[in-house]
Amino acid sequence: MRAPDVLQDEALRRLSRAERLLMVASGKGGVGKSLISISLASTLSEMGRKVGLLDLDVHGPSIPQVFRSERLIRATKHGLEPLKIDGLELMSLGYIVRGSPVPLGGEDKMSLLKMMVALTNWSNLDYLVVDLPPGTGDEMLLAIRALKRHPRSGAVLVTLPSMLSLSVVRRALDLLRGEGVRVLGIVENMAYIRCGGDTVRPFGSLDYASLGVNVLGSLPLDPAVEEAIASGKPPHKASREVMEAISAVASRIEVMM
Amino acid sequence: MHEWSLADAVVRSLLGFMASEGLTSIREVEVTWGEILELDTEIFEEAFYELSRGTPLEGAKLVLRKEKAYFKCNSCGAEWDFKTADEILSREFEIMEEPAGVRESPLHFLPDLARTLLRCPKCGSRDFDLIGGKDLRVSKVVA
Numbered sequence: 446m447r448a449p450d451v452l453q454d455e456a457l458r459r460l461s462r463a464e465r466l467l468m469v470a471s472g473k474g475g476v477g478k479s480l481i482s483i484s485l486a487s488t489l490s491e492m493g494r495k496v497g498l499l500d501l502d503v504h505g506p507s508i509p510q511v512f513r514s515e516r517l518i519r520a521t522k523h524g525l526e527p528l529k530i531d532g533l534e535l536m537s538l539g540y541i542v543r544g545s546p547v548p549l550g551g552e553d554k555m556s557l558l559k560m561m562v563a564l565t566n567w568s569n570l571d572y573l574v575v576d577l578p579p580g581t582g583d584e585m586l587l588a589i590r591a592l593k594r595h596p597r598s599g600a601v602l603v604t605l606p607s608m609l610s611l612s613v614v615r616r617a618l619d620l621l622r623g624e625g626v627r628v629l630g631i632v633e634n635m636a637y638i639r640c641g642g643d644t645v646r647p648f649g650s651l652d653y654a655s656l657g658v659n660v661l662g663s664l665p666l667d668p669a670v671e672e673a674i675a676s677g678k679p680p681h682k683a684s685r686e687v688m689e690a691i692s693a694v695a696s697r698i699e700v701m702m
Numbered sequence: 703m704h705e706w707s708l709a710d711a712v713v714r715s716l717l718g719f720m721a722s723e724g725l726t727s728i729r730e731v732e733v734t735w736g737e738i739l740e741l742d743t744e745i746f747e748e749a750f751y752e753l754s755r756g757t758p759l760e761g762a763k764l765v766l767r768k769e770k771a772y773f774k775c776n777s778c779g780a781e782w783d784f785k786t787a788d789e790i791l792s793r794e795f796e797i798m799e800e801p802a803g804v805r806e807s808p809l810h811f812l813p814d815l816a817r818t819l820l821r822c823p824k825c826g827s828r829d830f831d832l833i834g835g836k837d838l839r840v841s842k843v844v845a
């Protein structure tokens with residue numbers, strides 16, 4: 446008889462409380478996972494859904510950079526309460542450690558992730574969106590365990606249309622498929638730049654057909670995204686083009702889930 | 703104040719365990735808890751028995767075993783205990799405990815944040831190990 450893993454059980458249970466569980470991953474860093482998970486969460490919320498956003502990036506949490514708050518995380522009888530900002534429920538280690546480094550690896554990191562997720566007290570959400578760090582390590586493994594036991598779950602993979610990015614995404618895709626996780630599709634980020642009347646594709650164009658996944662949408666590389674983040678505005682509304690692209694992705698996800 | 707959520711986690715985990723092992727009752731369960739979690743054992747016990755009521759776990763005796771923590775620096779070799787750690791914790795980081803509204807260190811909720819929340823008292827390094835004293839686990843089940 447093997448004793449139960451109390452914290453992992455509770456972590457997975459709490460992740461499965463949401464009606465739908467949506468993981469945003471890539472394998473690669475700096476491709477826009479955080480931007481896209483944040484934008485999808487905001488868009489789904491504006492579509493009338495109750496949405497939570499979980500930041501599993503313990504080394505480089507990005508969610509607090511966009512949804513800024515000086516408020517302390519509150520602990521109640523039910524655990525750690527997510528912050529409520531702009532109609533979203535948010536949990537990120539960044540709200541606890543602020544800008545300080547979190548040097549951790551291996552078992553300790555897994556144990557931190559389990560404890561954080563096991564304690565977070567989401568309300569009854571329609572969607573829980575999970576923002577993953579780069580890599581296919583502990584964070585993704587924990588998320589995969591949750592997705593596997595959730596009947597309405599799926600993963601979105603973010604990539605640049607570059608060969609190096611795609612080769613990493615392909616590995617993540619292999620991993621997810623091998624584990625039986627439903628991959629809803631990929632989002633191509635920073636695909637093109639509008640410059641005057643021209644459209645430039647800095648990374649060129651890739652054919653995703655060999656991957657056998659849907660392309661849920663393409664986002665431009667738009668300086669308005671950084672400007673929006675710098676001025677504390679929601680990035681999904683950075684420009685009309687970004688907003689429309691994200692809305693299209695969110696609508697496709699709604700239909701698929 | 704996280705006693706209730708942790709007791710709830712233990713109870714639900716044990717119920718799942720009983721179901722998968724085909725156990726209809728349990729006589730005794732030992733739960734080991736790390737001292738860093740600073741559990742109030744009275745509240746934890748109350749929560750455990752309350753949450754087990756009316757479930758197959760009702761009637762099981764709870765034995766709580768506290769586990770000590772110690773810290774060992776990889777830079778200078780210094781070792782220290784939880785009491786010392788608690789004294790040198792950075793006051794920069796806080797969690798608000800409700801309903802009392804008390805400010806607490808996140809260390810008691812997320813012990814693995816130790817390297818963020820404190821440094822070696824001798825050399826100031828963050829490269830130290832935290833050994834034991836941070837988990838919550840079922841360490842024994844007597845059917």
Ligand SMILES: Nc1ncnc2c1ncn2[C@@H]1O[C@H](COP(=O)(O)OP(=O)(O)O)[C@@H](O)[C@H]1O
Nearest residue numbers: 474475476477478479480635664665666667670
């Ligand atoms: N489509 C885009 N246009 C402009 N800037 C973008 C775009 N997507 C992401 N960025 C910016 O690029 C940087 C990396 O994105 P981020 O979401 O943090 O990537 P990841 O989470 O994959 O590491 C961020 O500063 C982000 O604001």
Ligand SMILES: [Mg+2]
Nearest residue numbers: 478479502507
């Ligand atoms: Mg990120």
Ligand SMILES: [Zn+2]
Nearest residue numbers: 775778822825
């Ligand atoms: Zn030292």
